[in-house]
Amino acid sequence: xxxxxxxxxxxxxxxxxxxxxxxxxxxxxxxxxxxxxxxxxxxxxxxxxxxxxxxxxxxxxxxxxxxxxxxxxxxxxxxxxxxxxxxxxxxxxxxxxxxxxxxxxxxxxxxxxxxxxxxxxxxxxxxxxxxxxxxxxxxxxxxxxxxxxxxxxxxxxxxxxxxxxxxxxxxxxxxxxxxxxxxxxxxxxxxxxxxxxxxxxxxxxxxxxxxxxxxxxxxx
Amino acid sequence: xxxxxxxxxxxxxxxxxxxxxxxxxxxxxxxxxxxxxxxxxxxxxxxxxxxxxxxxxxxxxxxxxxxxxxxxxxxxxxxxxxxxxxxxxxxxxxxxxxxxxxxxxxxxxxxxxxxxxxxxxxxxxxxxxxxxxxxxxxxxxxxxxxxxxxxxxxxxxxxxxxxxxxxxxxxxxxxxxxxxxxxxxxxxxxxxxxxxxxxxxxxxxxxxxxxxxxxxxxxxxx
Amino acid sequence: xxxxxxxxxxxxxxxxxxxxxxxxxxxxxxxxxxxxxxxxxxxxxxxxxxxxxxxxxxxxxxxxxxxxxxxxxxxxxxxxxxxxxxxxxxxxxxxxxxxxxxxxxxxxxxxxxxxxxxxxxxxxxxxxxxxxxxxxxxxxxxxxxxxxxxxxxxxxxxxxxxxxxxxxxxxxxxxxxxxxxxxxxxxxxxxxxxxxxxxxxxxxx
Numbered sequence: 001x002x003x004x005x006x007x008x009x010x011x012x013x014x015x016x017x018x019x020x021x022x023x024x025x026x027x028x029x030x031x032x033x034x035x036x037x038x039x040x041x042x043x044x045x046x047x048x049x050x051x052x053x054x055x056x057x058x059x060x061x062x063x064x065x066x067x068x069x070x071x072x073x074x075x076x077x078x079x080x081x082x083x084x085x086x087x088x089x090x091x092x093x094x095x096x097x098x099x100x101x102x103x104x105x106x107x108x109x110x111x112x113x114x115x116x117x118x119x120x121x122x123x124x125x126x127x128x129x130x131x132x133x134x135x136x137x138x139x140x141x142x143x144x145x146x147x148x149x150x151x152x153x154x155x156x157x158x159x160x161x162x163x164x165x166x167x168x169x170x171x172x173x174x175x176x177x178x179x180x181x182x183x184x185x186x187x188x189x190x191x192x193x194x195x196x197x198x199x200x201x202x203x204x205x206x207x208x209x210x211x212x213x214x215x216x217x218x219x220x
Numbered sequence: 221x222x223x224x225x226x227x228x229x230x231x232x233x234x235x236x237x238x239x240x241x242x243x244x245x246x247x248x249x250x251x252x253x254x255x256x257x258x259x260x261x262x263x264x265x266x267x268x269x270x271x272x273x274x275x276x277x278x279x280x281x282x283x284x285x286x287x288x289x290x291x292x293x294x295x296x297x298x299x300x301x302x303x304x305x306x307x308x309x310x311x312x313x314x315x316x317x318x319x320x321x322x323x324x325x326x327x328x329x330x331x332x333x334x335x336x337x338x339x340x341x342x343x344x345x346x347x348x349x350x351x352x353x354x355x356x357x358x359x360x361x362x363x364x365x366x367x368x369x370x371x372x373x374x375x376x377x378x379x380x381x382x383x384x385x386x387x388x389x390x391x392x393x394x395x396x397x398x399x400x401x402x403x404x405x406x407x408x409x410x411x412x413x414x415x416x417x418x419x420x421x422x423x424x425x426x427x428x429x430x431x432x433x434x435x436x437x438x439x440x441x442x
Numbered sequence: 443x444x445x446x447x448x449x450x451x452x453x454x455x456x457x458x459x460x461x462x463x464x465x466x467x468x469x470x471x472x473x474x475x476x477x478x479x480x481x482x483x484x485x486x487x488x489x490x491x492x493x494x495x496x497x498x499x500x501x502x503x504x505x506x507x508x509x510x511x512x513x514x515x516x517x518x519x520x521x522x523x524x525x526x527x528x529x530x531x532x533x534x535x536x537x538x539x540x541x542x543x544x545x546x547x548x549x550x551x552x553x554x555x556x557x558x559x560x561x562x563x564x565x566x567x568x569x570x571x572x573x574x575x576x577x578x579x580x581x582x583x584x585x586x587x588x589x590x591x592x593x594x595x596x597x598x599x600x601x602x603x604x605x606x607x608x609x610x611x612x613x614x615x616x617x618x619x620x621x622x623x624x625x626x627x628x629x630x631x632x633x634x635x636x637x638x639x640x641x642x643x644x645x646x647x
Contacts, residue, residue: 003548011545015536018572080533081498082588085521086533086546146366150359156350163345167338171373201373208369214282214360216517217266219355220499354500439461 003167004087007087008095013069022073026103030110032059036086038118052180055115056173060140061162062107067100067144068161071219074151080152093213097145102112104141108133121184128190129183135198142202143168146209149216171212224420228415234406240404254315256406260414261308262329265336268418271367276361289429291357294364295347296425300418302340309333328378335374341369367412448510448595448626449473450495455504457490464490465646467504474595482646488630489528489600491646495628496526496598510595525589528600532572534594539574539584540569547591552644559587573632578605586614596626603636615639 016023030063046054074080083092085116112133115121123129144165151161238256275294278287312330313323324330346363350356447470456466464487480488492497496505497517508515508523515523532543537606543556545552560566563583583624589597602618603611618627618639629640637643 007545007548011534011537011541014541015534018536031456036222077535078530079534081531083392085524085526096373120524146362147275150346150363151349153353153355153359159348160345160349164342167335167342168370170338171370171377174377184483197373197376204369208366212280212366213232214518215362215390219498220358220517436461 001088001091004091005095005098008083008087008091009098012099015073016070023103026062026069026107027110028120030058030062030107031064031114033061034111034114035118038115039123040119040132041119048184049077049177049181051119051121051184052177056116056177057130058111059108059137060169060173062111063104063144064141064158064165065163066107067104067141067156068148068156069152070096070099070103071148072156075156080199081114081220089214090219091208093145093149096149097209100141100145100148101138105134108137122189123184126185127191128195129180129193131195132176132179132183135202136172138217139172139176139202139205140169141199142209143172143205146150146213146216149213153216162188168205172198173177196198221324221423224416224423227416227420228414229415230416234410234413237406240403243400251315251318254274254311254318255403256410258308258315259313259407260411261304261311263411264414264418265301265305265308265333267369267415268297268304269336271422272297272301273364276364277362280365289433291361291425292429294361294410296396296429297422298340299425300363300421302337303338304375304414304418305340306332309337331378332374336376342367348427359402390394446510447474447596448508450506450596450626451509452495453505453534454499455491455494456497457487457494457505458502468646469504469646472626472628474626475536475623476642477554477622477625477640478642478644480630480644481626481632481637481644483632486646489625492598492600492628492630493528493530496523497595498523498526498530499554508596514589523594524596524598525592525594526598526600527585527589527602529604530612531585533581533588533647535573536553537556538570538572539565539580541574541589542573542584549645551591556591559591560628562617564612579610580605581606583614586617590617590621595624597621597628597629599629599636601625601633601636602629602630603631630639 037058040216087095114121119183127162145159147161150164151157154160175197177196182189182191227422234256238253242253242256244250259312270295275290275297277288279294282290285304306364309330312333316325316327317323343364347356347360350359450473451471453469455468457464468491480491482488490499492499497506503617506517508517508524526615534545538543538559540556543551547556557566557569560569563586564581565583565587568576568580573584576584582602586602587615589599593647599618602614606614615635622639627640629636631637
């Protein structure tokens with residue numbers, strides 16, 4: 001099983017890096033939306049809560065733009081049968097999950113520094129800020145992995161992915177925005193309850209996705 | 221399923237009770253009568269969602285195909301639930317305008333009901349996007365279960381994020397909304413009749429689904 | 443190693459697309475050592491029937507059951523016991539031929555075995571080329587290698603000879619001939635040469 005997951009991950013990274021167009025698009029999208037926001041505001045500083053709302057909206061749409069790709073590609077290139085003949089559905093799900101988590105972390109690495117730099121964010125509690133970004137990002141990428149598989153089976157339309165992801169990710173976005181606001185405003189804010197919420201959410205969502213994935217992936 | 225026909229009797233009774241028998245509330249006046257429609261509709265929307273979810277779970281766990289077309293039945297239930305939820309939202313925001321002064325103010329209940337609407341919309345979008353894919357039922361059911369799992373998180377968060385104006389539990393004796401004995405009885409009857417209406421409609425839609433299926437089967441045999 | 447006897451039992455399988463029956467009530471049983479060719483005109487459902495037997499599609503009615511030495515193999519485990527060639531099965535274009543083989547075989551096959559097969563099918567010098575640059579005949583040969591690399595006991599070949607030149611076909615047929623004993627072989631084809639490799643013929647449509 002572990003060997004299969006590693007094999008799948010290797011393959012996914014190889015394929016993605018050899019044909020970088022999708023990766024490039026997602027990265028460019030992340031950079032451009034962040035830039036566009038700061039250009040549009042012309043450097044006027046926002047209040048903290050608006051800053052965190054905009055930051056999470058950008059990240060949400062970056063996720064919507066990039067995270068379904070790993071499954072949609074298998075359908076578009078008609079390789080999904082080859083994939084399922086060679087790996088069990090459990091290892092397919094786990095390897096795609098790991099890929100998405102890493103991929104979204106990379107996107108966040110692009111969005112957040114650019115955003116902080118261009119909008120001159122003053123972060124009062126950096127530890128909480130960073131932890132919120134990371135754990136919220138894990139929630140988003142973990143929650144959307146199985147939805148990406150569903151979308152790929154439904155023909156891979158981009159807007160469908162956003163529509164079905166939004167209600168599921170709403171609690172994450174709410175809590176993430178609230179916590180980010182606090183970390184921008186309050187000095188020495190050290191309430192980690194929300195981080196625990198994120199971990200609980202991603203744990204539950206991964207477990208249920210793992211159970212449901214076979215119904216989405218396997219033809220019976 | 222004879223008992224479902226009882227809705228023909230109960231629904232008029234509940235309408236008559238709510239307009240003629242129940243007294244108007246002290247402060248809210250006659251507008252308070254919306255409660256006899258708003259609360260049962262909201263309850264029906266949630267009930268339909270739960271029933272859809274249960275059907276979906278049964279559909280996915282039903283290996284020997286003991287039940288037929290559960291995914292279609294789950295879809296039927298969601299359709300009724302969507303209508304109930306939209307009506308509850310409209311009646312709720314009308315009432316909100318009359319008693320709080322604005323149609324919408326992100327009260328926790330309003331937030332929850334819009335989340336419920338979003339889930340329904342997502343489910344229907346997925347359903348129609350799947351077209352005649354052979355996995356349609358399985359994927360749509362999996363999505364509904366997936367969405368249901370996130371509901372407890374909403375229940376946990378929403379009250380913390382949004383302050384409430386809502387008259388708390390349905391029956392309370394606080395200043396905000398006094399429910400007299402007559403009001404309570406009327407509300408109970410209304411809830412019962414809308415529940416019955418939901419099951420009546422569901423039964424109807426399910427029968428249509430089954431008939432449609434067999435009609436198509438018959439045609440094929442020719 | 444002890445000889446393993448595999449059996450595939452197809453019972454009253456029907457398939458219908460929307461309102462049209464592709465085929466109805468097909469039943470037969472096959473065991474290790476037998477081979478069957480499915481023939482029939484275009485659109486008669488050869489490929490679909492083969493995919494149903496392989497468990498890739500589900501039948502509208504009827505059952506397909508697999509067993510090994512009398513004990514049943516669950517449907518989702520059966521993929522591990524079969525090799526499959528079909529136009530709907532595509533390896534990764536971005537990977538090289540060798541990487542695709544490794545993806546399929548893992549560490550179960552030694553370098554020599556893989557290279558031996560590659561050489562036999564004249565792909566050795568192309569092993570490190572991305573599939574994007576393969577010709578369709580080369581791809582077809584690679585698909586064959588991918589199907590047999592794990593030495594599966596059940597083989598499904600949907601027109602294995604497509605896009606192959608004369609010499610490619612000769613190599614392919616002689617290889618099929620050499621591995622056929624001890625396997626279950628299904629072949630969907632309309633080529634006389636290919637169906638004559640099988641012991642029995644089943645016509646549909």
